[in-house]
Amino acid sequence: MQNHFPVWKNVLVLTVLLIGFIYSLPNLYGNDPSVQVASSTSTPLEQRQADSVAANIKDAGFTPKSFEFSNGKVLARFSNTDEQLKVADLLKAKMSNNATVALSLAPATPGWLRALGAEPMHLGLDLRGGVHFLLEVDMDAAIKQDEERYVNDIRSAFRDAKIRYQSVSKEANGIKISLPDNNETKAAAIEVLNKDFRQLDIDEKTDSELLATIPEKQLKELKKSALGQNITTLRNRINETGVAEPIIQQQGEDRIVVQLPGVQDTTSTKDLLGTTATLEYRLVDTEHDVQSAVEGHVPVGSRIYPDKNGRPVLLKRAVIVTGDQITDASSGLDQEGTPAVFITLDNVGAKKMGKMTQDNIGKPMAVVFIEYKSQTKVVDGQKVQHKEKVEKVISVATIRDSFSKRFQTTGLDNVQEARTLALLLRAGALAAPVEIVEERTIGPSLGQENINQGILSIEVGFFLVVAFMLIYYRGFGLIANFALFFNLLALTAILSMLQATLTLPGMAGIVLTLGMAVDANVLINERIREELRNGHSPQASIYIGYEKAFATIFDSNTTTLLVALVLYGFGTGPVKGFAVVLALGIITSMFTAITGTRMLVNWIYGGDRQVERLSL
Incomplete structure (x- = not known):
């Protein structure tokens, strides 16, 4: 009974084989060109809206x-991309402003497989086509914004503490605070700064001047926070468009990689990624003359802004609420039929807005639209990217009644502008402007060519290994080939269950796994041959071959697994994908090459059979 194989091991191998077969099946069905319709607000679509979509089609x-409707989203599948594109254009024209229409490739997996949770692997950018962007975050702008916030906060703190000051302004080396030449005023100012702004370093430059600077440690945290917030905001913006399986990740200290499989419209995508748009609500200064301010006599606490037509508007410097206090925004039409954005504030913003509107009924309030634009200028014959902060008043309205949490903003030029602004406000403002420093577009035809070449490489590698094992090891080679097929099945199933994204490096990992998978069977078969030459019986040779070869197989695969872990730990993007596939392939090949083949060998040669010779 040397080759007795426990029943539980048979059950385990057969169970893994069945699971591998079921969960790798979805990858054979491909994808359907589809159109997805989802709500652009926090409220999901209702059944009546889904019925309207179906009727329009x-x-x-x-x-x-x-035609599927689930989780507040509509998914319509089509036979070809021509129908998909035509229906998408149709729905974009027909649907309301609060719906997002997006192209997608929906897996054509049968319903019974989807009921079991079986889904195909996602395809990466190099296989499916799409766009790749490398964005650079303007950290200087992030620091400048933070310093400007400190300027406003210090002014407010001094006013609340009734401390007289001549000016608080941002300088190249920090925040300059000019005070009257009075020791008591200076001492009071330092006390307020040390109490409310402990994070700043305060230096006494002269008897009437202080300099507040942001420490280096806080600057590093600020940059890290700005990068993290930008990644979150970009992810929210992309999710709003319905793009499937986007990749948005950090690269280095100030760069972000954005990969959008299936997207071909780079113009609208660039506008969406690079736009830094937000709103500020301020009271209009009705106590001073605008013309006098334009001539240079700007009152303290006020500032001139242009409206959409370029005319000057005098506003209070104190901001009521800003875009980061907006929790939801949707576009639509107001009672007069003009484009509007309906806004919901958080609790802090609602409290401030409620108090301000209650205290200023009958006074005008302005909405300031703020946007960072990147322009290319030629300086000394070289193209230089120049970022410009554009601020304009888009609306001035009289406060008729008190409001707080929910209200609407009008003054937008068209429905598309209202829709875009609502999307940007929902997703949140970028903490700092970004610049696209690299852009690549991969067409779907090239992606399909990569898929075909990748599958061809797997097929060629598989059949070459199969042919070699059959010719050289005969019956035991056939068993090894079964294990090889079992290994490919198990690896595909695991990647599908993990919903991994398959890329060209991942395909390379699969090909390498196929080549390495038979190594264990080569070692086992050669050890069995050696035992036969030493005069052992076929049954004893099988037993010794598997027992003695295991240590060598385990050691060699462990060292390769360690290399895969190192690649994953220190690599980025494609290297990580290759490492994951390689590591999983090592684990599956260990199981199939040792346990799987041992089960088959036991079925053929095990038990009480009297074996005269082996097909080896």
């Missing part, structure tokens, strides 16, 4: 392969 003469 039917009235236009299109028949989807299937």
